[in-house]
Amino acid sequence: xxxxxxxxxxxxxxxxxxxxxxxxxxxxxxxxxxxxxxxxxxxxxxxxxxxxxxxxxxxxxxxxxxxxxxxxxxxxxxxxxxxxxxxxxxxxxxxxxxxxxxxxxxxxxxxxxxxxxxxxxxxxxxxxxxxxxxxxxxxxxxxxxxxxxxxxxxxxxxxxxxxxxxxxxxxxxxxxxxxxxxxxxxxxxxxxxxxxxxxxxxxxxxxxxxxxxxxxxxxxxxxxxxxxxxxxxxxxxxxxxxxxxxxxxxxxxxxxxxxxxxxxxxxxxxxxxxxxxxxxxxxxxxxxxxxxxxxxxxxxxxxxxxxxxxxxxxxxxxxxxxxxxxxxxxxxxxxxxxxxxxxxxxxx
Amino acid sequence: xxxxxxxxxxxxxxxxxxxxxxxxxxxxxxxxxxxxxxxxxxxxxxxxxxxxxxxxxxxxxxxxxxxxxxxxxxxxxxxxxxxxxxxxxxxxxxxxxxxxxxxxxxxxxxxxxxxxxxxxxxxxxxxxxxxxxxxxxxxxxxxxxxxxxxxxxxxxxxxxxxxxxxxxxxxxxxxxxxxxxxxxxxxxxxxxxxxxxxxxxxxxxxxxxxxxxxxxxxxxxxxxxxxxxxxxxxxxxxxxxxxxxxxxxxxxxxxxxxxxxxxxxxxxxxxxxxxxxxxxxxxxxxxxxxxxxxxxxxxxxxxxxxxxxxxxxxxxxxxxxxxxxxxxxxxxxxxxxxxxxxxxxxxx
Numbered sequence: 001x002x003x004x005x006x007x008x009x010x011x012x013x014x015x016x017x018x019x020x021x022x023x024x025x026x027x028x029x030x031x032x033x034x035x036x037x038x039x040x041x042x043x044x045x046x047x048x049x050x051x052x053x054x055x056x057x058x059x060x061x062x063x064x065x066x067x068x069x070x071x072x073x074x075x076x077x078x079x080x081x082x083x084x085x086x087x088x089x090x091x092x093x094x095x096x097x098x099x100x101x102x103x104x105x106x107x108x109x110x111x112x113x114x115x116x117x118x119x120x121x122x123x124x125x126x127x128x129x130x131x132x133x134x135x136x137x138x139x140x141x142x143x144x145x146x147x148x149x150x151x152x153x154x155x156x157x158x159x160x161x162x163x164x165x166x167x168x169x170x171x172x173x174x175x176x177x178x179x180x181x182x183x184x185x186x187x188x189x190x191x192x193x194x195x196x197x198x199x200x201x202x203x204x205x206x207x208x209x210x211x212x213x214x215x216x217x218x219x220x221x222x223x224x225x226x227x228x229x230x231x232x233x234x235x236x237x238x239x240x241x242x243x244x245x246x247x248x249x250x251x252x253x254x255x256x257x258x259x260x261x262x263x264x265x266x267x268x269x270x271x272x273x274x275x276x277x278x279x280x281x282x283x284x285x286x287x288x289x290x291x292x293x294x295x296x297x298x299x300x301x302x303x304x305x306x307x308x309x310x311x312x313x314x315x316x317x318x319x320x321x322x323x324x325x326x327x328x329x330x331x332x333x334x335x336x337x338x339x340x341x342x343x344x345x346x347x348x
Numbered sequence: 349x350x351x352x353x354x355x356x357x358x359x360x361x362x363x364x365x366x367x368x369x370x371x372x373x374x375x376x377x378x379x380x381x382x383x384x385x386x387x388x389x390x391x392x393x394x395x396x397x398x399x400x401x402x403x404x405x406x407x408x409x410x411x412x413x414x415x416x417x418x419x420x421x422x423x424x425x426x427x428x429x430x431x432x433x434x435x436x437x438x439x440x441x442x443x444x445x446x447x448x449x450x451x452x453x454x455x456x457x458x459x460x461x462x463x464x465x466x467x468x469x470x471x472x473x474x475x476x477x478x479x480x481x482x483x484x485x486x487x488x489x490x491x492x493x494x495x496x497x498x499x500x501x502x503x504x505x506x507x508x509x510x511x512x513x514x515x516x517x518x519x520x521x522x523x524x525x526x527x528x529x530x531x532x533x534x535x536x537x538x539x540x541x542x543x544x545x546x547x548x549x550x551x552x553x554x555x556x557x558x559x560x561x562x563x564x565x566x567x568x569x570x571x572x573x574x575x576x577x578x579x580x581x582x583x584x585x586x587x588x589x590x591x592x593x594x595x596x597x598x599x600x601x602x603x604x605x606x607x608x609x610x611x612x613x614x615x616x617x618x619x620x621x622x623x624x625x626x627x628x629x630x631x632x633x634x635x636x637x638x639x640x641x642x643x644x645x646x647x648x649x650x651x652x653x654x655x656x657x658x659x660x661x662x663x664x665x666x667x668x669x670x671x672x673x674x675x676x677x678x679x680x681x682x683x684x685x686x687x688x689x690x691x692x693x694x695x696x
Contacts, residue, residue: 158557180575209506223573227528
């Protein structure tokens with residue numbers, strides 16, 4: 001068995017989380033970034049919520065007005081000619097895509113890595129004109145004494161990646177847009193390599209090219225360049241549809257161990273491993289022959305958007321034990337344990 | 349009259365250009381970057397070519413094999429079930445897009461700005477794995493003693509932007525991919541502003557967001573960040589479909605004068621002006637009330653892809669005379685003269 005799911009799964013469900021306001025309901029508490037802070041496991045949850053008063057015969061998009069800081073509600077009745085609803089996550093009206101929920105980031109803490117206490121209030125709430133549709137899928141990289149958090153920002157301007165910095169998980173400083181549209185699943189390496197910051201990115205091409213993981217480097221973590229494609233989908237395989245970085249790479253004796261996600265042609269999301277050269281992460285040493293984890297449990301196959309295991313963070317201890325926190329069905333947070341050795345075995 | 353087209357238009361046609369090999373034909377000599385070098389007007393043409401032996405009942409994509417440096421030919425017969433041909437520029441086979449021609453960059457020189465002598469051989473030919481489908485739409489920014497050339501690179505990896513540097517237009521040094529997929533129409537400002545390089549970029553979003561001009565800045569012209577949206581399409585207007593930077597911004601007393609391109613909902617490409625703050629190009633001072641130039645002449649309305657005027661470069665003299673070089677119908681190179689004053693009048 002490659003991974004062992006926690007018996008307590010799902011660890012966090014939407015009903016465990018207070019909405020940010022009384023007239024809202026939480027529909028997802030998932031895709032958390034993970035780190036160890038002050039001896040506790042700290043998760044930065046993506047909390048997706050929507051107005052409770054949504055009627056059955058309409059779609060509603062909660063949208064921030066960045067001038068007032070208030071959420072507004074864009075409602076479209078189902079009988080509108082120009083409305084398309086591809087799935088539960090979004091709708092398209094007059095050619096423009098809207099999200100059916102708005103996400104913010106919320107802290108959850110645990111002393112045992114299994115039982116979490118969830119903050120009553122958001123840690124990072126949509127604020128800028130780039131965040132009007134929400135903040136999603138944070139990855140936490142500790143670099144020196146600072147925590148660098150990459151996060152997906154969504155607005156009418158597009159889907160891109162912002163950077164937050166924090167030292168205490170109380171004050172979060174926005175560093176602007178580090179990757180312009182459309183680029184998601186950005187993960188920073190947890191240390192500089194040969195004096196440079198490195199990031200995995202996932203450009204979303206419109207016309208030509210696969211949904212592949214690229215590598216970029218930077219002197220300051222703000223300005224990025226030297227983009228090169230790194231890991232591409234493998235047609236017909238479990239990761240044949242798209243791939244993207246998931247967890248912050250783990251330093252091992254054999255190289256950087258990256259747990260990435262791969263979706264197949266039917267958009268079923270699995271987790272898998274790749275190994276990158278420790279001094280030159282542009283060199284892929286090995287890649288998963290088999291997936292590390294695939295949707296199997298009920299909470300992974302059924303939910304807001306089923307058949308998804310999607311991680312944004314794992315913790316690793318000195319003995320090689322790895323705990324993967326992951327979003328299940330775009331609704332729940334779950335966890336599973338494994339070891340560096342078992343992960344390595346998937347690439348042999 | 350806002351612009352005066354040259355009587356000699358089109359200045360360069362495909363038949364004026366030697367193909368890179370005898371079994372090829374040139375189908376486009378267009379979208380040139382423009383600068384003044386050694387007292388001459390220098391154009392860096394995009395030369396599109398394809399194998400002569402293409403049959404009427406097939407599509408052919410010329411593709412570089414980067415290992416051998418040779419061009420290969422990917423042929424698909426028209427009776428194939430999985431073939432789509434949206435227009436003359438590309439086809440889609442089994443869900444993947446291919447280009448019907450491969451472009452390289454070629455120098456043309458002129459002492460009068462109207463009559464050009466075209467080099468016999470390419471200046472920059474596809475070479476790397478990022479350039480296998482071709483090099484397109486160069487913009488030449490002189491910064492100090494060096495010429496920085498941004499260019500669209502196309503391959504199975506995607507459509508992105510590379511940077512070349514040259515001092516003599518003989519040796520061109522590749523600087524790698526400066527904007528990852530999908531990002532095109534990148535134009536560098538011709539000088540540093542407050543110690544930083546600035547660029548106009550045109551992200552191509554897949555899911556959310558307009559085809560808008562963004563601004564980015566850099567310490568080294570290699571790594572870019574601080575992305576912000578700058579100029580967006582205006583629904584229903586001549587630039588309501590998409591906008592992108594065209595010419596290298598011209599320094600004027602009133603600000604940076606940018607000639608950009610805008611396409612309407614029917615993909616008819618016009619040229620228009622915007623004025624940016626000289627010390628803070630993130631501030632748009634004014635924008636075109638009317639287009640500067642629209643497809644009207646026969647060579648602009650009919651050709652490889654008609655109804656297009658698309659510029660990648662203009663020259664300006666000390667008296668405020670501006671010569672715009674532009675691609676017409678994705679086939680020809682043409683020119684037109686105007687003045688700073690007339691361009692400014694389109695924004696009042």
